[in-house]
Amino acid sequence: MRTIRVQTVDFDIEAEVGALTRGRADIGAVVTFTGLCRDEDGRLAALELEHYPGMAEAEIARVAAEAEARWPLLGLTVVHRSGRLEPGEQIVLVATASRHREAAFEAAAFLMDYLKTRAPFWKKEHLADGSCGEWVAAKGEDDAAAERWAAPASAGSGRTSSAEVATFSRRREKAAAKRPDEGQTGPS
Amino acid sequence: MKALYFAWVRERIGRTEEALTPPNTVRTVSDLIAWLAGRGEEYAYAFENPRIIRTAIDRAHVKHDAPIAGAREIAFFPPMTGG
Numbered sequence: 546m547r548t549i550r551v552q553t554v555d556f557d558i559e560a561e562v563g564a565l566t567r568g569r570a571d572i573g574a575v576v577t578f579t580g581l582c583r584d585e586d587g588r589l590a591a592l593e594l595e596h597y598p599g600m601a602e603a604e605i606a607r608v609a610a611e612a613e614a615r616w617p618l619l620g621l622t623v624v625h626r627s628g629r630l631e632p633g634e635q636i637v638l639v640a641t642a643s644r645h646r647e648a649a650f651e652a653a654a655f656l657m658d659y660l661k662t663r664a665p666f667w668k669k670e671h672l673a674d675g676s677c678g679e680w681v682a683a684k685g686e687d688d689a690a691a692e693r694w695a696a697p698a699s700a701g702s703g704r705t706s707s708a709e710v711a712t713f714s715r716r717r718e719k720a721a722a723k724r725p726d727e728g729q730t731g732p733s
Numbered sequence: 734m735k736a737l738y739f740a741w742v743r744e745r746i747g748r749t750e751e752a753l754t755p756p757n758t759v760r761t762v763s764d765l766i767a768w769l770a771g772r773g774e775e776y777a778y779a780f781e782n783p784r785i786i787r788t789a790i791d792r793a794h795v796k797h798d799a800p801i802a803g804a805r806e807i808a809f810f811p812p813m814t815g816g
Contacts, residue, residue: 580816594815595739595740596815597737597739597789597792597808597810599792600789600792600793600808601815603792603793604792604793604794607793625815625816636816637815637816657816660815660816661813661814661815661816662812662813663794663813664813664815664816665739665789665808665810665813665815666813666814666815666816667739667740667810667811667813667814667815668814668815669740680740680741680811680814681814682812682814683811683812683813683814687816
């Protein structure tokens, strides 16, 4: 079961997990990740989330299909909100269900890393002093986090080898030196 | 083709979408960005650093060397910051 939604209203984590597991006896693990709006030490009054309707859902579906191909998932849910969100509010939910925890953990991390760099959403800051802040700049560390999945997955076992971890560390340093905000013509 | 602009690209250009009819010499995304940048101050500002501009054709990411022939919808936006 795959559920993908972009919405302005809040989501209910329990309800979403319930929809994944209801009536099933084969699922042994559910992992949820929830992203929240931070106030950045009191600096922010809100974040404005803009998205590309149609493409946002399509791109999340492409990322979901990759996750389903790499890990033995029994269910997957992604809910991403748009519009004005205040500190403390939920922004994004990723939930993955599998027979065993490793696939669910790894697929959830993969989905989040890829969503951040590929799903067409943009955050604009609204500052606590009432003024309109800047658009949030993309972070090199987000690209590095997504890049670590580029190495072929050991699908099934779902384990990351130490060699892959080492590659990830080196890429992360390289990406951090290269950014912020340029050096790429496209994420794909 | 229909062009869509998002986030600060949209703000700099001052519109969310428009119909474009580029000349035949404009073949790739790169060509289109260069052509758009020559349309006026607001476009020059939006595309002042083409390397950081991301593009999607018909709702899928493409690189700047992608051909635009047959594109119905082409979108320009900054690197993504969702999640």
